[in-house]
Amino acid sequence: MPELPEAETIVRGLRTAVLGEHIHRVEVMHNDILRQPKTEFVRGVRGRSIDAIGRRGKNVLIRLEGDRVIAVNLGMTGRLLPFSALPRGERRPSHPAVRFRFESGALLVFDDTRRFGTVEALTDDEWQTRSARMGPEPLDAGYRARDLFRALQRSRAPARSWLLDQKNIAGLGNIYANEALYLAGVHPQREARRVRRPEAMGLHRAIRRVLRDAIQAGGTTIRDYRNAEGGRGEYVRRLCVYGRNGEPCLKCRSDICRIVFANRSAFYCPTCQPVPTP
DNA sequence: AGTGTATCCTGCAGGC
DNA sequence: TGCCTGCAGGATACAC
Numbered sequence: 481m482p483e484l485p486e487a488e489t490i491v492r493g494l495r496t497a498v499l500g501e502h503i504h505r506v507e508v509m510h511n512d513i514l515r516q517p518k519t520e521f522v523r524g525v526r527g528r529s530i531d532a533i534g535r536r537g538k539n540v541l542i543r544l545e546g547d548r549v550i551a552v553n554l555g556m557t558g559r560l561l562p563f564s565a566l567p568r569g570e571r572r573p574s575h576p577a578v579r580f581r582f583e584s585g586a587l588l589v590f591d592d593t594r595r596f597g598t599v600e601a602l603t604d605d606e607w608q609t610r611s612a613r614m615g616p617e618p619l620d621a622g623y624r625a626r627d628l629f630r631a632l633q634r635s636r637a638p639a640r641s642w643l644l645d646q647k648n649i650a651g652l653g654n655i656y657a658n659e660a661l662y663l664a665g666v667h668p669q670r671e672a673r674r675v676r677r678p679e680a681m682g683l684h685r686a687i688r689r690v691l692r693d694a695i696q697a698g699g700t701t702i703r704d705y706r707n708a709e710g711g712r713g714e715y716v717r718r719l720c721v722y723g724r725n726g727e728p729c730l731k732c733r734s735d736i737c738r739i740v741f742a743n744r745s746a747f748y749c750p751t752c753q754p755v756p757t758p
Numbered sequence: 759a760g761t762g763t764a765t766c767c768t769g770c771a772g773g774c
Numbered sequence: 775t776g777c778c779t780g781c782a783g784g785a786t787a788c789a790c
Contacts, residue, residue: 557767557782594766641762654784656783
């Protein structure tokens with residue numbers, strides 16, 4: 481659920497909260513969150529300090545001394561919650577999966593209701609290999625509209641499926657993929673290779689605009705997403721199609737439609753995003 | 759090779 | 775009230 485803007489918002493919050501902390505103890509409450517043996521994970525992180533916090537696509541990267549990195553994929557309901565002391569009462573995480581305790585007494589909790597998220601300790605080299613298999617960062621200055629157009633040409637997948645595939649672009653999820661397609665006037669089921677050059681230009685612009693605006697709004701909270709301070713994302717108020725089926729299109733007043741394909745809902749305006757003609 | 763489907767898991771909303 | 779179904783921001787093993 482957390483997509484690029486949510487991951488970026490969490491990263492910014494974590495920088496002020498846990499940068500420089502020294503990991504003293506690690507507790508794993510749910511082994512299924514880890515993608516490696518628990519002993520290997522603990523060995524990779526314990527006793528190291530946090531040098532930097534970064535992001536790649538939807539992944540939060542906690543960089544440790546000694547060329548190590550904790551890679552966190554938030555899945556659908558994952559949260560990274562820093563606390564200055566052991567939390568109690570309402571502020572306590574509901575489904576803690578991994579707890580990092582710092583020498584200062586502060587701690588960082590990976591909390592995940594559905595446990596679709598993953599946490600792993602990697603060397604920089606291992607992470608580089610992983611990162612190389614992912615598509616370009618859509619907000620990088622070097623990501624060009626013509627690159628998007630050329631890549632689209634090579635696929636028969638529906639445009640929405642193509643945008644969700646992290647090998648094509650890193651960081652888009654179901655919300656922002658649908659929003660970008662709406663802004664670009666492309667139907668979610670249009671074959672990627674049938675997106676014309678001017679439409680690809682518009683889609684490139686739409687992707688970057690949606691992601692930048694959503695970061696500025698602190699992401700989108702539908703139900704579970706919270707930032708590092710426990711706060712909500714305000715981009716919900718700016719959504720044009722996602723979750724708005726049956727409501728009027730903001731441009732033309734047609735009813736927004738919801739369809740399901742590839743096991744996920746897609747939202748679009750039947751007038752602004754005409755059905756693909758075979 | 760590249761795409762679509764089913765699956766992991768929990769919680770919530772809505773219908774009866 | 776309680777039971778059932780469907781739905782949810784992701785990623786991936788598998789079948790075609």
